[in-house]
Amino acid sequence: MSENNIVEQLYKVIQERKENPTEGSYTSYLFEEGIDKILKKVGEESAEVIISSKNSDNKETVGEISDLFYHTLVLMVAKGIEIEDVVAELEKRREKIGNKKPKRVDK
Template structure:
């Protein structure tokens, strides 16, 4: 199974849990708790990717990135955003060349 097929299949399961809740499902639990819980998990998992990367632990990085991807897909499903919307935007961005933004100015006084 290709990477795209795996991601599409997972997203289909997530959307199905939203439409057809299943008792005992973690995904269903997230949808029941709502957007605040989903966003909290996205933040937590993103922080764990940072820590795993700082620790330079490849297995941990892979595991935490998978958690982030899953929770982002739950967020997308909650907001009724299709993966195709993301793919289209990424395709637009991939065509941009030489659009590096300038570095932010250093804060001198707080």
């Protein structure tokens, strides 16, 4: 992992908080509460991205995307999913060409 990659750095901090909980740490709190709390936060942040995207304030949307990204990383650590796993899947998908599904015809 590149030391200059903020996503990788944040992932490492989240792993550290899981392995060595820190009092007063929001990340440690999420792990203490468990997977249901983490999933709830991912869902909430997803909805907030949608709502903020309907507005004209990109600054707010960037903030909400950042929140979603953080909570998704917490979920990944909780589930033992490495960044490399996601990168590999994205690379595999990038190789696909012409995989758009045809429009659905309602009867």
